[in-house]
Amino acid sequence: MQSHASFSDVSELQLSVHGPVFTPADPGFAPEVAAFNLSTQHQPDLAFGALDAEDVSAAVRWAAERGMPVSVQSTGHGATNAIEGGLLISTRRMLELSIDPIEKTARVGAGVRWKAVVDLAATFGLMGLCGSTTDVGVVGYTLGGGLPILGRKYGFASDHVIAFELVTADGTQRRVTKDENPELFYLLRGGKGNLGIVTAMEFHLFPADDLYAGGLYFDGGYAPEVLRAFREWVPSLPVEASASMAFLRLPEMEMIPEPLRGKFVIHLRYAYQGDPATASEVLEPMRTCAPFMMDATGPLSPTQFDTIHQDPDQPVPVREHGFLLDRLDEQTEDALLRHFGPGVDSPVLLAELRLLGGALAKSADGEDIVGGRDAAFSFFMGAIAVPPVLDILPTVFNSVHEDLRPAANAGTFVNLHGHFVDAEDRERPWLPGARERLRKAKAELDPKNMFSFGHVVGLPVIDQTVLLQDVVSTGGDAVLNS
């Protein structure tokens, strides 16, 4: 797509904000728009590094006056589909972070990653409800619901939000709580970036004592035994326990520890909060279901959450596909082994089943649009997205999805939905009722569909070419970018 912005328009933006503005010709542009997922190359017309809510508001107003689409990025962990055209607002400089240890609450700016919260909260003996890696942004994660390590005990991260500060498509800053703008509060918890840019968020923290967690690693040859044991074990788990199981085909890369490098392994992840002896006892059936290569479970400091899943901490090119399962029965087990079991040559690096249920099954006050509450498992696949494997991944993912369809849930969990393939797939994280409420709110707050990137419900997308050409013709200045 060819698009243009005039010198005077860009100068006007620069004069109305404090953070840096980058055109594609600027050396700072590429690092500003780079995503954690290296297979996604964002190509906005302009990038802007916001410093605070005023900056976000001014930039959104500037874009609104020109009918320009706006996208937002913090860490780029959720960059499943590329952003093309428009203004990308980067929040990575919005690093406000404070904790009230008495009230057990935190306030974060839009660019704060979980690691910063986890480290600071731990100094007060507290923890936030982070997921499998603390490298993701707190706000982007929570807007998608936020499936935490200890989700079965505490529910989704979004269940514990006190307030969002939101900039809507007209540049207005709104405080959104249960009592102020209640419909927005309902829709932001699970609604992702549909309705505007969240500039700050306040939420509850929890005592971080008595954590017991880690992973058991089995040779992939034992996949049938471990999967069967997992299926029989999970119904007995108390809500204090969370568990997931991954088929891992680990590449020959230095970042992988030697005993696991280049191997096919089964990784059983476990986390428990409560009495350590009980925590260990609850895990016993999995320890004895097959000979394990490594037992890395034990008492866990709240700053060590990343050691449970061992997610990559460096940017990687990946293609992801996720959905929800209502059950794990023998048929599902057979299908999983057909696709990922011993002797199968699969390009899928990671295929994981995360147990849901417990407090995840119900929102704290019963009102939000988070996906997965009625599902039994989240199922997620990730593969290194480089040619020639990249070309076959859609077929591979489809084939797995089809085989698991008898047990699949109608919705998806937006944070782990992965790459969307078309408009229908893009809004699949929301069931029809939620979709309609999102559309209604969007039609009121964002009638021109400025926020039309990433997982959003379908409103007509702004015709960027026409509008950006209008900018040029009305600006009357030299064209900056083409």
Ligand SMILES: Cc1cc2nc3c(=O)[nH]c(=O)nc-3n(C[C@H](O)[C@H](O)[C@H](O)COP(=O)(O)OP(=O)(O)OC[C@H]3O[C@@H](n4cnc5c(N)ncnc54)[C@H](O)[C@@H]3O)c2cc1C
């Ligand atoms: C290795 C890995 C592990 C993960 N583990 C988990 C997990 O355990 N549980 C879980 O729930 N998710 C998990 N995720 C998914 C992750 O939570 C989502 O990708 C989330 O969107 C990341 O947010 P971000 O801001 O870091 O990413 P970004 O790519 O910067 O943002 C992704 C999207 O979030 C929205 N967004 C971000 N910031 C704002 C804002 N300020 N205002 C409005 N919208 C915004 C936008 O729609 C944006 O496109 C994982 C992802 C990865 C890569």
